[in-house]
Amino acid sequence: MSEPEAPSCGLPHSRPERILLAHGGGGRMMQQLIREVFVKALGAHGRAAEHDAAVFAASGPRLAFTTDSYVVKPLFFPGGDIGKLAVLGTVNDLAMSGARPLYLSLGVILEEGLAISELERIVGSIAAAARDCNVVVLTGDTKVVERGKADGIYLNTAGIGAIEHTLHIHPASVQSGDVVLLSGDVGRHGMAIMAAREGLEFETPIQSDCASLAPMVHDLLSAGIEVHCLRDLTRGGLATALNEIAATAQQSISVEEEHIPVEESVRGACEMLGLDPLYVANEGRMVIFVPPAQADQALALLRQHAHGEAAAAIGRVTAQPQGCVSLTSRIGVPRILDLLSGEQLPRIC
Amino acid sequence: MCLSVPARLVEVSNSQDALTRVGKASFGGALKEVCLAYVPEAKVGDYVLVHVGFAISIIDEEEARFVFSFLEQAGEAEEPLQ
Amino acid sequence: MSLKYIDEYRDAELARRYADRIASLVTRPWKIMEACGGQTHSIVRCGIDQMLPAGVELIHGPGCPVCVTPMSTIDAAIRLASRPDVILCSFGDMLRVPGSSSDLMTVKAECGDVRICYSPLDALKVAAANPSRQVVFFAVGFETTAPANAMAAFLAKQRGLANFSMLVSQVRVPPALEAILSSETHRIDGFLAPGHVCTIMGFSEYEPLAERYRVPIVVTGFEPGDILQGLAMCIEELEAGRSRVLNQYTRAVQRQGNLAAQAMMGQVFEIAPKVWRGLGTIAHSGLRFAAPYRELDAEQRFDLGAESPEEKSGCISGLILQGLKKPVDCPEFGRGCRPERPLGATMVSSEGACAAYYRYRRPLSAAATEARHE
Numbered sequence: 146m147s148e149p150e151a152p153s154c155g156l157p158h159s160r161p162e163r164i165l166l167a168h169g170g171g172g173r174m175m176q177q178l179i180r181e182v183f184v185k186a187l188g189a190h191g192r193a194a195e196h197d198a199a200v201f202a203a204s205g206p207r208l209a210f211t212t213d214s215y216v217v218k219p220l221f222f223p224g225g226d227i228g229k230l231a232v233l234g235t236v237n238d239l240a241m242s243g244a245r246p247l248y249l250s251l252g253v254i255l256e257e258g259l260a261i262s263e264l265e266r267i268v269g270s271i272a273a274a275a276r277d278c279n280v281v282v283l284t285g286d287t288k289v290v291e292r293g294k295a296d297g298i299y300l301n302t303a304g305i306g307a308i309e310h311t312l313h314i315h316p317a318s319v320q321s322g323d324v325v326l327l328s329g330d331v332g333r334h335g336m337a338i339m340a341a342r343e344g345l346e347f348e349t350p351i352q353s354d355c356a357s358l359a360p361m362v363h364d365l366l367s368a369g370i371e372v373h374c375l376r377d378l379t380r381g382g383l384a385t386a387l388n389e390i391a392a393t394a395q396q397s398i399s400v401e402e403e404h405i406p407v408e409e410s411v412r413g414a415c416e417m418l419g420l421d422p423l424y425v426a427n428e429g430r431m432v433i434f435v436p437p438a439q440a441d442q443a444l445a446l447l448r449q450h451a452h453g454e455a456a457a458a459i460g461r462v463t464a465q466p467q468g469c470v471s472l473t474s475r476i477g478v479p480r481i482l483d484l485l486s487g488e489q490l491p492r493i494c
Numbered sequence: 495m496c497l498s499v500p501a502r503l504v505e506v507s508n509s510q511d512a513l514t515r516v517g518k519a520s521f522g523g524a525l526k527e528v529c530l531a532y533v534p535e536a537k538v539g540d541y542v543l544v545h546v547g548f549a550i551s552i553i554d555e556e557e558a559r560f561v562f563s564f565l566e567q568a569g570e571a572e573e574p575l576q
Numbered sequence: 577m578s579l580k581y582i583d584e585y586r587d588a589e590l591a592r593r594y595a596d597r598i599a600s601l602v603t604r605p606w607k608i609m610e611a612c613g614g615q616t617h618s619i620v621r622c623g624i625d626q627m628l629p630a631g632v633e634l635i636h637g638p639g640c641p642v643c644v645t646p647m648s649t650i651d652a653a654i655r656l657a658s659r660p661d662v663i664l665c666s667f668g669d670m671l672r673v674p675g676s677s678s679d680l681m682t683v684k685a686e687c688g689d690v691r692i693c694y695s696p697l698d699a700l701k702v703a704a705a706n707p708s709r710q711v712v713f714f715a716v717g718f719e720t721t722a723p724a725n726a727m728a729a730f731l732a733k734q735r736g737l738a739n740f741s742m743l744v745s746q747v748r749v750p751p752a753l754e755a756i757l758s759s760e761t762h763r764i765d766g767f768l769a770p771g772h773v774c775t776i777m778g779f780s781e782y783e784p785l786a787e788r789y790r791v792p793i794v795v796t797g798f799e800p801g802d803i804l805q806g807l808a809m810c811i812e813e814l815e816a817g818r819s820r821v822l823n824q825y826t827r828a829v830q831r832q833g834n835l836a837a838q839a840m841m842g843q844v845f846e847i848a849p850k851v852w853r854g855l856g857t858i859a860h861s862g863l864r865f866a867a868p869y870r871e872l873d874a875e876q877r878f879d880l881g882a883e884s885p886e887e888k889s890g891c892i893s894g895l896i897l898q899g900l901k902k903p904v905d906c907p908e909f910g911r912g913c914r915p916e917r918p919l920g921a922t923m924v925s926s927e928g929a930c931a932a933y934y935r936y937r938r939p940l941s942a943a944a945t946e947a948r949h950e
Contacts, residue, residue: 336524343694346518346525348504412579413522416499417544418694419668419926476591476800478623480936486915487681490668491694493497493546493721494613494642494927496641496720496772497614500581512836513727522579529697532723532837541581543775543828546667547695548724550834551775553581557826561585561801564808565593 164259169289179287182265186272187251187282199284201248203307209244211235212303218296220263222341224334224353227300228270230428233355234379235304236278240359241375241431243314243366244306246278251285252301257292267298278357280304310366316393318373323462324440325398326433328361328447329354329455330406331383335425336414347410356429356452364450365433370443374434378427381485385424386432387470388484397469400460400482419492423472424485434462498545500553503538506530519544581827585799586622594804595627601811605631607763608810609756609899611749612770613640613927614798620932622800632811635763635899638752639770641717642669642925643897644852645745647887650675652880653743656712657688659878663706665699666714668692672915672924676885696728703732703740712874715742720772722746722863723837726844729865729872743874744864747850749773750781751861756898757789764899766810768796768803771825776841778833782821790819797825844869853921854887854894891920896929903933910938 167174215231225233232249239246251271255264275282312318333354340351358377365372374394376386383405391398407415407422415422429452435443440458447453472482501519509515515530519542526547530536533549542549584590610616616636619625625634638644654675657664664680671681671692684690693699696713703711715725725746732740749770756762769782774795782793792813796806806824813820823829843866850862865873874880887893890908895901903909903922913919915931922928 340524348520348523348525351524409579410521410523413501413520414524416579416582417501417521417524417526419497474622475586476588476622476624476627478626480621480623481938483935483938487672490671491692492669492926493667493694493717494640494669494925496612496718496770498720498772498775500579502580513730529695529724529727531727531840532834534836543772545720545772546724547697548727550720550723550772550837551828554827558581558584560824560826561590561805564805565590565597 162261164255164257164261164264164289166257166289166291168255169287175287182261182268183285183287186265186268187275188272199248201283203247203305207308209239209242209306209308210303211238212301213238215300215302216296217338219338219341220267220297222353223337223350225355226267226270227298228267229274230355231300231302232271232274232278232280233357233428235302236280237358237377237429237431239304239306240357240362241314241377242306242308243310243312243362243372243375244308245363246280246304246306246359248281248283248305249275250303251282253285253287254295254299255287255289256295256297257289259297264298278359312366312372314372314375316374316390319390319394319396319434319462320373320436321396321462321464322437323373323434324437324458325387325400325460325462326435326440326444326447327383327405327457327459328358328431328433328453329429330408330411331378331427331430332407332411332415332422332425334428335382336411338426339418340414345414347414349410351408351410351414354427354429354452358429358431361447361450361453364446365443368442368446370439370446371436372433373436375431377431380426382422382424382426383432384470384482385484387482390432390434391470392468395467397463397465397467397471398460399463399471399473399479401473403475404457404459406455406457420489423482424489496545498543498550500541501526501528501544503536503540503542506536506538517549519549582799585797585801587801590801591627591804594801594808597808598632598804598811599629601808601815602629602631603815605633606765606811606814607633607635608766608768608807609635609637609764610768610796610803611637611639611753612773613643613925614772615639615768615770615796615803616929617927617932618798618800618803620936624800624803627804628807632807636896636902636929637756637899638852638855638897639718639749640922640925640927641721641745641747642673643893643921643928644747644854645670645673645716645921646851646853647676647885648883649743649745650679651883651885652875653680653714654678654683655880656743656874656878657683657690661710663689663691663702663709663711664714665691665693665702665711667716669925670714670716672918673921674888674918674924696724697731700728700731700737700740703737707739710739710741713740713742716745718747718749718770718773719777719841720775722841722845723776723834726840729844729869730840732872733869741872741874741877746845746863747852748847748861748863750785751858752852752855754785755855755858755861757785757791759898761900762898764791766791766814767793768806768810769793771795771797771802771829774825774829774833776834776837778831779821779823779829780831786819786821792819793821795821795823795825795829797828852897854897888919893920893922893930896922903930906930910934
């Protein structure tokens with residue numbers, strides 16, 4: 146790594162408080178940043194950043210591999226921050242194939258001007274979430290872009306997990322008659338973000354529901370539940386996830402509105418803004434498709450977990466008409482539960 | 495017309511001028527500041543209808559039963575309930 | 577985990593008892609128009625029309641202020657939002673309504689500073705925080721929203737917020753209902769009047785209409801229980817040959833309405849003729865700034881042009897707003913016209929009849945066909 150060429154571009158005398166373009170230059174400042182922020186929080190494995198690739202051994206005949214980028218604004222919200230999301234989101238994606246999450250890569254794009262104290266907070270969250278999920282951040286990359294080209298920080302995590310079961314957990318495995326289970330109440334993450342953005346207050350602040358789904362998935366598989374499909378609910382909420390599965394599986398899904406748990410303050414905030422909680426983002430919730438004979442057992446297993454207390458059976462898979470999701474309203478009449486064309490906007494009408 | 499949602503008034507500002515009177519309303523626990531200029535008699539504990547950040551009516555607790563009591567009537571009402 | 581004054585009226589048993597009551601009352605076919613888009617939305621979403629006996633037909637009315645804002649006003653908002661010196665503040669509903677060649681959402685993505693406001697008072701805050709820029713609030717609404725919009729104008733003037741102005745598209749319901757009733761093609765036997773509009777205005781304005789045209793008019797709320805009770809009350813009148821004005825929404829509406837709100841409206845606005853998108857000009861059906869507030873009118877402050885753009889061909893939203901056609905009668909419904917690329921406003925507004933039908937009521941088989949092709 147070479148020194149910057151222009152003699153006027155020397156190293157600052159004291160530790161800078163904000164990210165500078167030089168932090169991405171590959172020189173001493175970058176190495177200092179990596180050492181003092183990333184390696185310090187993420188541990189010895191962070192030294193893998195000094196080589197071009199990390200080398201590891203993994204068990205199991207099959208591996209799962211996923212990647213996701215995180216651009217959430219604001220960076221910090223009740224219940225978490227972008228760092229925590231970046232770990233949990235990718236861990237959850239791995240869990241959705243029934244894989245045991247093992248390793249993550251961490252790609253970081255920093256905006257010039259980001260406060261280093263905020264970066265330390267975020268990296269601390271990454272480290273804590275990784276420890277909680279029993280995953281190791283094995284390799285990473287850091288870049289810096291000019292002020293205005295990123296919202297403070299963008300993250301990308303890719304994840305590798307080991308598949309230690311023999312099921313094919315995928316929408317293609319969904320069968321007519323399968324019971325649809327939902328692991329908890331919906332709409333919290335999206336409303337927590339909206340509260341932070343729009344200055345909505347709550348008597349009891351809504352916490353984002355971001356959490357690892359891996360322990361619940363592990364328990365289901367260990368108990369021998371024949372899981373046909375898993376899907377974590379993210380952008381677009383429950384309705385979007387169900388539509389995607391119905392379309393891929395070429396099956397139809399029918400759900401009952403009164404069985405879908407939604408917390409009171411989430412409902413109140415949604416009513417006020419004219420939003421439908423079934424389309425609001427989540428970060429720690431999943432739907433599980435299981436054979437009807439195992440539904441009760443699966444539900445009992447979910448409810449043993451802190452994040453699964455409100456788990457419920459919300460509907461069934463039916464054979465036709467194909468690819469459609471229908472919702473039976475509280476007053477008992479069924480209707481389509483459609484995909485939205487764009488994002489939901491607050492409304493006055 | 496126009497999305498208006500019932501909420502419980504949990505806080506009311508001390509204001510001499512009715513037009514600048516504001517309060518906080520709770521929608522099942524979600525709090526929002528509301529302008530109370532158009533409901534000068536509203537007090538903490540009342541339920542108000544909120545539209546675009548303005549309380550437009552105080553919900554009459556007794557009249558709220560009308561949707562249920564109507565069904566309990568045997569036949570047609572003599573006078574329209576207004 | 578229930579929300580008070582909401583969930584009680586969404587009860588399945590209550591709905592069923594009202595459906596039974598209506599079935600026991602009906603001896604002839606009746607056509608009833610619900611005036612308000614919020615009522616249309618509730619009806620289609622909850623399947624209320626499917627609970628009614630075969631002879632009762634619900635006709636969807638023009639009560640969607642988003643749908644009836646003239647296309648030229650949308651274009652004006654787009655032109656304002658595209659100016660670098662302007663911040664356009666708007667309710668979320670207006671962002672995707674199609675103008676003649678674009679919409680506010682596209683302008684927001686490309687170059688314009690467009691901000692979604694929950695309340696008109698939020699726009700005042702934006703103006704106070706950005707003194708060097710012009711802040712225009714897109715003040716759309718029926719009488720329900722007029723007092724809030726009026727307050728924003730009143731406070732702006734009081735505080736001397738010189739950089740604040742409003743692009744106004746305020747409409748009044750009774751003249752629109754009269755326009756429908758006086759047309760020879762209407763087939764409407766009774767009305768559900770818009771509950772929240774009447775919270776502000778009361779319902780004495782409907783009494784001359786009921787008498788002149790011999791139609792019962794029931795002021796009705798928005799939850800399934802409210803709408804079913806309103807229908808039961810309306811059908812009772814029809815079966816008895818009466819045409820009174822009745823109030824179903826007694827928990828929120830009184831005959832005289834909200835006097836404090838009316839006073840502010842009367843101070844800031846005056847009645848004027850208004851163009852309704854799809855319906856044409858209706859006399860006395862709009863509000864414009866009264867003389868002391870004209871300086872706040874964005875149409876006077878900025879040069880906005882005076883074009884009369886044409887609706888995209890194939891759009892029949894005018895006929896739908898008058899209740900003469902249903903969305904499924906339109907050849908473009910679900911084909912050339914969908915929420916992602918709407919031909920008209922009724923497909924985009926959350927209260928528009930076409931949007932409600934598309935979202936909740938496309939035949940399941942058609943929805944499945946589309947899903948396969950996407």
